Amino acid sequence: MIFLNSLARHGDATLFMAKEDGVKSLYVYGSGEAYDAPDGEVIALPGGNVKRCPLTNQNARVLRGLFPFTRPVSHKGRAFTLGLGDRLGLASAGHIRLIRDRDVFPVLAQQSIRELNLTGRTYDDVLSAAVWAVFQEGYRKGYSADGDHLKTREEVKMALDCGFTMITLDCSEHIPNGLAAVVRFAVDIYNEFIRGKDIDFELSVDETHVTTSPEDHYFVARELKKAGVELVSLAPRFCGEFQKGIDYRGDVREFEKEFAVHAGIAKEMGYKLSIHSGSDKYAVFPIIYRETGRNVHIKTAGTNWLEALRVLARVTPGLFRKIHTLALESLPEAKKYYHITEDVSRIPALDTLSDAELPALLEQDDARQALHVTYGQVLAAYKAPIYAALGQYEDEYRAALGLNIGRHLGD
Numbered sequence: 001m002i003f004l005n006s007l008a009r010h011g012d013a014t015l016f017m018a019k020e021d022g023v024k025s026l027y028v029y030g031s032g033e034a035y036d037a038p039d040g041e042v043i044a045l046p047g048g049n050v051k052r053c054p055l056t057n058q059n060a061r062v063l064r065g066l067f068p069f070t071r072p073v074s075h076k077g078r079a080f081t082l083g084l085g086d087r088l089g090l091a092s093a094g095h096i097r098l099i100r101d102r103d104v105f106p107v108l109a110q111q112s113i114r115e116l117n118l119t120g121r122t123y124d125d126v127l128s129a130a131v132w133a134v135f136q137e138g139y140r141k142g143y144s145a146d147g148d149h150l151k152t153r154e155e156v157k158m159a160l161d162c163g164f165t166m167i168t169l170d171c172s173e174h175i176p177n178g179l180a181a182v183v184r185f186a187v188d189i190y191n192e193f194i195r196g197k198d199i200d201f202e203l204s205v206d207e208t209h210v211t212t213s214p215e216d217h218y219f220v221a222r223e224l225k226k227a228g229v230e231l232v233s234l235a236p237r238f239c240g241e242f243q244k245g246i247d248y249r250g251d252v253r254e255f256e257k258e259f260a261v262h263a264g265i266a267k268e269m270g271y272k273l274s275i276h277s278g279s280d281k282y283a284v285f286p287i288i289y290r291e292t293g294r295n296v297h298i299k300t301a302g303t304n305w306l307e308a309l310r311v312l313a314r315v316t317p318g319l320f321r322k323i324h325t326l327a328l329e330s331l332p333e334a335k336k337y338y339h340i341t342e343d344v345s346r347i348p349a350l351d352t353l354s355d356a357e358l359p360a361l362l363e364q365d366d367a368r369q370a371l372h373v374t375y376g377q378v379l380a381a382y383k384a385p386i387y388a389a390l391g392q393y394e395d396e397y398r399a400a401l402g403l404n405i406g407r408h409l410g411d
């Protein structure tokens with residue numbers, strides 16, 4: 001199957017992507033740099049040679065060199081930006097189809113170090129997956145790449161060296177030492193790596209137990225401004241709970257009041273609020289969109305993992321049962337990295353459910369949370385069958401993603 005949207009010319013070469021026996025490759029025919037540069041095997045055909053190139057990181061780098069639209073870019077000045085971290089590297093094509101005709105600028109590559117460790121991927125892998133999706137879909141409107149929740153200068157350097165265009169500096173660990181410590185760390189990183197470059201700089205303090213008061217937000221913002229730090233976005237820890245994979249928990253009216261003040265500070269300071277763990281927060285999206293006028297950054301990540309599992313529950317119930325069992329076993333380990341408040345006793349026992357009832361587990365909050373945070377252990381055990389099934393059911397996965405992300409955008 002040829003991906004028709006991928007057809008592209010470069011000099012005297014024509015390039016496209018196709019899937020054969022479940023494997024996607026880049027095909028090049030013609031001549032010139034675009035034919036010579038990628039690694040691949042030459043297939044002799046009557047009309048001339050065709051080169052079949054595997055979707056490697058090296059070939060993705062070649063593609064970025066040949067086609068500027070495949071390179072991530074800064075999203076400064078874009079109103080509504082949406083982080084669509086793609087944990088498996090299989091969701092971006094679906095994400096692109098959903099947002100391409102909307103007023104949404106996508107951050108297709110977005111992973112934290114924690115996610116890299118748990119999925120066994122590198123920033124090169126993450127960016128390459130986005131590059132291939134962009135090329136496959138012929139998407140030319142631009143996208144960004146976010147090194148999410150980076151905590152050290154080494155991590156920041158690694159993400160930038162790989163070509164990432166956004167740095168989310170996680171200052172949560174500096175909070176106990178006081179806000180001045182937070183500011184000093186952010187200024188140092190900014191001066192060393194960001195100043196003068198076309199890199200989007202976000203500061204995040206969302207992963208602490210302490211709610212960020214508007215006063216603290218204002219203090220940090222003012223000090224950073226004084227130091228000449230240009231923030232693109234800032235992620236406070238809002239009141240209530242933004243837990244993974246489930247709706248907002250807390251007092252919505254209290255959230256509304258505080259959010260309005262945070263939004264006012266961000267607007268005055270010239271950056272956007274960034275909403276982390278933004279997946280499935282349907283109770284507060286209307287407030288967020290209204291108070292920011294849709295000038296806001298929202299990060300979603302694990303939701304595409306849950307949608308992948310929803311597809312697996314439907315098409316490979318046997319595999320899903322194994323995944324679900326392992327997820328429950330792995331929960332104590334996973335909770336070292338993720339703050340969730342699930343109650344496993346509320347999850348229906350697997351052996352009481354028919355195959356047809358399995359997808360409904362993805363509607364149950366406790367099961368959602370358990371499945372959301374245990375991807376590391378699940379992938380370590382079942383990576384190959386999961387990728388094989390999602391490769392085979394690509395259209396079903398795309399449809400599921402469309403429904404889910406569409407709902408985030410207010411469909």
Ligand code: ZN
Nearest residue numbers: 206207276277
């Ligand atoms: Zn976060």
